[in-house]
Amino acid sequence: MTNPAAPVARHAERWPASLALLACAALYLALPNRLAVGPKWILPVVIILPLIPLSLRRHRHPDDSPWVRRVTIGLIVVINLVNVVSVGLLVHLLLDATVNQGRNLIYSAVSVWVTNIIVFALWFWEVDRGGPTVRGTSSEGFADIQFPQMENPHLAPDGWGPSFVDYLYTAFANGTSFAPADAMPLSARVKALFAMESIVSLVTIAVVAARAVNILT
Secondary structure, three states, X not given: OOOOOOOOOOOEEOHHHHHHHHHHHHHHHHOOHHHOOOXXXXXXXXXXXXXXXXXXXXXXXXXXXXXXXXXXXXXXXHHHHHHHHHHHHHHXXXXXXXXXXXXXXXXXXXXXXHHHHHHHHHHHHHHHHHOOOOOOOOOOOOOOEEOHHHHOHHHOOOOOOOOHHHHHHHHHHHHHHOOOOOOEEOOHHHHHHHHHHHHHHXXXXXXXXXXXXXXXX
């Protein structure tokens, strides 16, 4: 369903999301083999190869082929699933590791936690109001996330719309506080995403904190 009040022709740039995907690939390569799902080179290759054709155009446009969004969402799904598996392996190894191993795994947990934030920033960016292809045009859907500038238009320039940085900060705030901060989820699908991010983040932080206390005592 469209929103007739939506601003027209504000196209989203591709490079922030592409950079976020590359960051996920780099963080995955930094993980020890014990936290990897299969050979470590597979996920970076799966991420990087589709980025080559996806990056040929600077902006996401309403006239983009449907496969562009499908491939992007597919990449996010793959990274999300792999990261959840890494969290499970991390919990198992942290509970069974020696003190020296525990220290190294705690460092790895930081990579897993940061990846979790980036992945859900990508989810929010791709889902909100129908995604970057139509967001900011007359074809955009109803808002899935309510930003402060939407409630108080006088706080933002005319025609303001959320950028990838806004979604990244939203994911960071939700991943640290385990609850919405300044941006509020409105739709059921985004509420589910907020909940999933909080669960993964809570498990990671709680287990790491418990292990850190064990190492220091």
